[in-house]
Structures are given as C-alpha cells and as structure tokens.
Amino acid sequence: MHRALLRQSRLRRPKFLTGLMKIGSISGVCGVPAACAVASRTYAPWHGGNKKGFSSSATRYADPNATSPVSSPPRVTDKIIIIPWQQSPASHYDHFWLRDHCRCPECYHQVTRQRLVNTFSIPETIKPSRVNAKPEGLEVIWEDDSHKSLYDWTWLHHHSYNPSLPQQEVTNLPATITWDAATIFEYPPAVQYKDVMDSDAGLVKWIENIEIFGFSFVEGVPVDLLKTEELARRISFIRETHYSKNMWDFTADLAHADTAYTDLALKAHTDTTYFTDPAGLQLFHLLEFEGKGGESLLVDGFHVAKQLKEKDPESYEALSTIPISAHSAGDPHVFVRPEPALFNILRHDPFTKELSQIRYNNDDRSTLSHLDQSHVHKFYKALRAWNSLLTAPENEYWVPLKPGKVVIFDNWRVLHGRAAFTGHRRLAGCYLGADDWRSRVRALRMGEDVKGLVV
Numbered sequence: 361m362h363r364a365l366l367r368q369s370r371l372r373r374p375k376f377l378t379g380l381m382k383i384g385s386i387s388g389v390c391g392v393p394a395a396c397a398v399a400s401r402t403y404a405p406w407h408g409g410n411k412k413g414f415s416s417s418a419t420r421y422a423d424p425n426a427t428s429p430v431s432s433p434p435r436v437t438d439k440i441i442i443i444p445w446q447q448s449p450a451s452h453y454d455h456f457w458l459r460d461h462c463r464c465p466e467c468y469h470q471v472t473r474q475r476l477v478n479t480f481s482i483p484e485t486i487k488p489s490r491v492n493a494k495p496e497g498l499e500v501i502w503e504d505d506s507h508k509s510l511y512d513w514t515w516l517h518h519h520s521y522n523p524s525l526p527q528q529e530v531t532n533l534p535a536t537i538t539w540d541a542a543t544i545f546e547y548p549p550a551v552q553y554k555d556v557m558d559s560d561a562g563l564v565k566w567i568e569n570i571e572i573f574g575f576s577f578v579e580g581v582p583v584d585l586l587k588t589e590e591l592a593r594r595i596s597f598i599r600e601t602h603y604s605k606n607m608w609d610f611t612a613d614l615a616h617a618d619t620a621y622t623d624l625a626l627k628a629h630t631d632t633t634y635f636t637d638p639a640g641l642q643l644f645h646l647l648e649f650e651g652k653g654g655e656s657l658l659v660d661g662f663h664v665a666k667q668l669k670e671k672d673p674e675s676y677e678a679l680s681t682i683p684i685s686a687h688s689a690g691d692p693h694v695f696v697r698p699e700p701a702l703f704n705i706l707r708h709d710p711f712t713k714e715l716s717q718i719r720y721n722n723d724d725r726s727t728l729s730h731l732d733q734s735h736v737h738k739f740y741k742a743l744r745a746w747n748s749l750l751t752a753p754e755n756e757y758w759v760p761l762k763p764g765k766v767v768i769f770d771n772w773r774v775l776h777g778r779a780a781f782t783g784h785r786r787l788a789g790c791y792l793g794a795d796d797w798r799s800r801v802r803a804l805r806m807g808e809d810v811k812g813l814v815v
C-alpha cells in the first residue's frame with residue numbers, strides 16, 4: 361500500500377514542488393510520511409530562481425534589491441500591455457483591466473483588501489502615457505490623469521488571464537490522494553487530539569489530512585460532548601440546521617423524522633444534498649455503544665468517480681449533466697429544497713473542469729418530474745453504474761467507531777454510511793460549512809502577504 365500511495369502521489373505531484381520558497385512542512389501528517397511529504401507546501405519561483413524578484417506581496421512594491429523578471433521591455437499597443445516573462449509565455453493585459461486593478465492605496469484599501477477605485481469613472485479608452493519595467497514591478501502612468509500605478513511582478517504573473525498561467529505554486533494546496541479500502545485500511549489518516557488543541561500546526565495537520573484524503577480520525581478525544589464540540593470549533597463555528605443548534609447528540613429514537621435517527625443500515629451517501637449549500641464537513645463521535653453492528657462506512661467518492669469515468673464515460677457524463685433534486689420533508693415544520701432546485705450528482709469546477717463536489721443521497725432524491733424523455737433511461741443506467749462501483753467491496757472502507765476516536769470527513773467528497781445495529785448507541789456530531797473550513801485553512805496557511813497576492 362505504501363508503494364501504491366507513493367506511486368499515486370508521484371503522479372499527482374505538481375511541478376512546483378521542486379522550488380525554493382518553502383512556507384512550511386507537513387511531513388508526518390497522517391502516518392504516511394512519504395505521501396504527506398509530497399503534499400509539502402513548497403513553491404517555485406516562476407522566473408528561474410531569481411529570488412530577489414519574487415516578492416510575494418502586492419504591497420511590497422519597493423524592494424530596492426529586486427531585479428526584473430521580464431526578458432525584455434514590456435510592449436504597449438492601443439489596447440494592451442504585453443509582458444515577456446523570462447520563464448513563461450508572455451502575458452497580455454488590457455489597459456482598462458490594469459487601471460481597474462490598480463493596487464495603490466488610493467485605488468485599493470491596503471487593510472480591508474477592497475477596491476476603492478471607481479471603475480465607472482475610468483475612461484473606456486484609457487491608455488498609458490508611459491510604461492516602465494522597474495525591479496519592483498510594472499509602473500504605468502495613465503494618460504488621462506497622470507495617475508501612477510505600480511503592479512508587483514508576482515501579482516501580475518499570478519493573475520495573468522491571457523494566457524492563464526499555473527497558479528498552484530502560490531496557493532500551495534496539498535495534492536489530493538484518492539484511495540480504495542485496502543489502501544486506506546493500512547494507513548488511515550489520523551492526528552492526536554492534544555496536538556490539534558495545543559497548536560495551530562496540529563490543527564493544520566488535521567485539516568490537511570481532510571484535504572488530501574477527504575477525511576481524518578482524531579485519537580485520544582475525551583469522551584465528552586463539550587470537549588468534542590471544542591474540537592470541532594478549532595476549525596470553525598458549527599453550522600446550525602433543523603437537526604440541531606450546536607452538536608447533535610442522539611440515539612435511535614426518531615427524534616427527527618430521518619433514517620439517521622433509527623437503527624437501520626444507511627448506504628453510502630453525502631448529507632444535506634437538499635441544502636443549496638450542502639454541509640462542508642461532518643464530524644462524528646460515538647460516545648456510548650452497547651450492542652452489535654453499527655460500523656461506519658466511508659467511500660472516497662472522487663476515487664469512485666474516477667473509476668466510473670474510466671469504465672463508463674457515458675454514465676459519468678450523464679451524472680455530470682442530467683440534473684436531479686432533493687428534499688428534507690420528514691419533520692412537521694420542515695420542508696427544505698435547494699435553490700436552484702436542480703443540481704448534478706457530479707459537479708465540476710467551471711474553470712478547471714475538475715470534479716469538485718459529489719452530492720448524492722439516493723434516499724433524499726425528489727421525484728424525477730423534470731427529466732427529458734430521452735434522459736430517463738440514460739439517468740437510471742448511469743445511476744446503476746455509479747451504485748455498483750460505490751458498493752463494490754474494494755471501495756468500501758468499514759471502520760468501527762469507538763469512544764475517544766472522532767472521524768471528520770469532507771461531505772463534498774467522501775460518502776458515509778452505517779451498518780444496522782442493535783442495542784444502545786449514542787452518537788454526537790456536527791456540520792461545518794464548506795466556506796468556513798476552507799477559509800480557516802487558507803488563513804492558517806497563507807500569511808498576509810500571500811493573501812494579498814492571490815485576491
């Protein structure tokens with residue numbers, strides 16, 4: 361398995377990981393040192409190793425030691441400025457775009473990072489009167505009012521839109537590692553409760569496990585509801601829903617009209633498909649159990665989707681394009697439906713085209729009353745193919761939860777389920793919002809200077 365993970369992670373290893381600027385290290389995050397080392401947050405200078413020219417701050421304009429990363433002077437046409445980078449294709453910036461994105465204190469608030477410039481007062485045909493390639497950035501003097509803009513080279517490179525240049529070297533997201541049951545069984549990602557609670561480094565390790573593997577255990581957690589809540593709140597505030605204000609803490613008593621509140625088996629699903637913004641993370645802590653069964657099931661939806669794409673691209677396409685809807689309507693005073701009502705089980709990032717979210721709970725699916733006739737057969741065929749991979753034993757990671765061992769997973773990637781059980785089972789848990797956990801890790805990972813660069 362170790363070798364399998366390594367092979368996979370090497371395939372996914374972005375080129376920038378060989379670079380010079382190291383923001384931090386996460387080796388040993390998850391008990392898979394090699395895999396984690398691959399995800400170490402390192403980025404390369406795009407201009408061929410000239411560290412001096414690689415200012416990472418939009419406000420760090422005046423580095424007296426900086427040297428220019430361009431191979432020749434910028435060219436100016438009627439409409440655009442062309443920057444010939446030393447180490448990547450030349451970028452084209454429209455004059456209006458540049459003026460609108462001036463980052464000087466008059467045009468851009470240096471603390472709030474909000475635009476101050478009045479976009480609508482910029483002449484449509486604005487042009488520079490002078491352009492200078494300075495060591496610290498591109499200086500542009502504008503013809504209409506002699507306003508002087510200075511664009512940090514790194515900021516310009518990062519935001520190049522024609523062509524779009526690789527951005528990962530700055531955002532430093534750990535590489536995702538998809539898994540099957542055998543792979544993850546051997547090296548389940550885990551951190552210690554004490555580490556998470558005691559330091560931000562421990563917290564980052566925990567969240568990075570979620571980014572890389574889609575889930576993580578936390579071991580050594582006090583068997584206590586409030587302590588579990590404190591753990592969840594290390595990441596962000598808890599998402600209040602119609603199930604609960606803070607943590608859920610429930611037994612199979614049908615306190616809510618949902619099968620989660622029974623002792624029935626639950627097939628692999630993601631939660632809250634019926635919310636416009638489905639829950640981002642879900643955390644479980646089994647506080648008490650006297651009985652049989654009830655093992656938890658985790659399935660890496662991104663791994664299963666990859667398999668489906670390879671084996672049956674037509675079905676993958678169908679689940680990515682034929683929309684469905686969902687509802688939560690069991691409780692007497694609850695009738696949740698998403699807005700817009702329709703969504704795809706497999707959602708892709710419109711820019712990168714990468715799979716970004718799985719939203720699937722067959723039990724919560726609403727009546728298919730909006731389907732085009734030609735889609736009915738296609739949809740059910742695709743759903744059957746998806747289900748057969750999702751329930752393939754090699755993809756199902758079964759794990760008995762126990763008091764003291766928390767599991768948290770990315771509800772946009774990892775599907776969860778449960779075996780039927782008998783006896784007394786008290787489970788606590790909560791949801792955290794997708795924006796909230798991502799904001800937390802971004803802010804922890806990026807210093808203020810990098811934050812200033814990427815927005």
Ligand SMILES: [Fe+2]
Nearest residue numbers: 620630631776
């Ligand atoms: Fe669930």
Ligand SMILES: [Zn+2]
Nearest residue numbers: 462464466467
């Ligand atoms: Zn300005």
